[in-house]
Amino acid sequence: MSGHSKWHSIKHKKAVGDARRGQHITKLARAITVAAREGGGDPDGNPALALAIQKARDASMPKDNIERAVAKGTGEGVDAEQIETVLYEGYGPGGVAMLIEAVTDNRNRTGADVRHLLTKNGGNLGEPGSVSYLFDKQGLIVVDAARYDEDDLISAIDAGALDIVRDDDVFEVLTEPADLVPVRQALQDSGVDVESAELAWRPKSRVPVDEADAAKLLRLIDALEESDDVAAVHANYDVDAAVLERIAS
Numbered sequence: 001m002s003g004h005s006k007w008h009s010i011k012h013k014k015a016v017g018d019a020r021r022g023q024h025i026t027k028l029a030r031a032i033t034v035a036a037r038e039g040g041g042d043p044d045g046n047p048a049l050a051l052a053i054q055k056a057r058d059a060s061m062p063k064d065n066i067e068r069a070v071a072k073g074t075g076e077g078v079d080a081e082q083i084e085t086v087l088y089e090g091y092g093p094g095g096v097a098m099l100i101e102a103v104t105d106n107r108n109r110t111g112a113d114v115r116h117l118l119t120k121n122g123g124n125l126g127e128p129g130s131v132s133y134l135f136d137k138q139g140l141i142v143v144d145a146a147r148y149d150e151d152d153l154i155s156a157i158d159a160g161a162l163d164i165v166r167d168d169d170v171f172e173v174l175t176e177p178a179d180l181v182p183v184r185q186a187l188q189d190s191g192v193d194v195e196s197a198e199l200a201w202r203p204k205s206r207v208p209v210d211e212a213d214a215a216k217l218l219r220l221i222d223a224l225e226e227s228d229d230v231a232a233v234h235a236n237y238d239v240d241a242a243v244l245e246r247i248a249s
Helices: 004-015 021-039 047-058 063-074 107-120 150-158 177-189 211-225 241-248
Strands: 084-092 096-104 135-144 163-167 170-175 196-203 230-235
Touching (some): 021 063, 021 096, 047 063, 047 177, 047 196, 084 211, 096 196, 135 177, 150 177, 170 177, 177 196, 211 230
Antiparallel strands (some): 084 096, 135 196, 163 170
């Protein structure tokens, strides 16, 4: 078991009501703005925007804030600014490949910050294309396996999900990127609570990491995710879920 989704579930539960909520809301607003700028302001015709808005609603972002973020992206906002998405590639402790998604209005600043965090925490920044071939972009929906079994998730398959994978005490429902929103909706309509839903770079294979390197790696991932400009971090590590529990405690 990789424990990858397990780690994100642990952090999700710990993050509820924590002091970084304001930073999290800011990142969600940026994601809405970028999605609206790149695909238009109508979520019905822009799956990336629909997903960004849903994630903002999950975090209890006020409706007015969501609407302002959309308007900013479509150029209607008086303070519209040019922000962009950037994908950085590199390696972390234990030889783990990493893809780091950033949303920034200053590519030079963000690149320098990402390089510094990687170097400080036992990693290094790679060239474009150096690790991205090791990942596929897919929709990833996480469901608590303690509450549901595979039969409860049949609605996801009916709605177009590619696969359902057990990862310790969570299920990973995998979709094509464009199918993430309707598959999530199908699960919710059938009474299944979703822990998280996102577009993720899913590793084609995983690198086993021992506990010492795992602790360093997860500290690096946390440091990157705490950066104002970093939206998501994806890595191809394979760590036992029990080890993740010890590291998180």
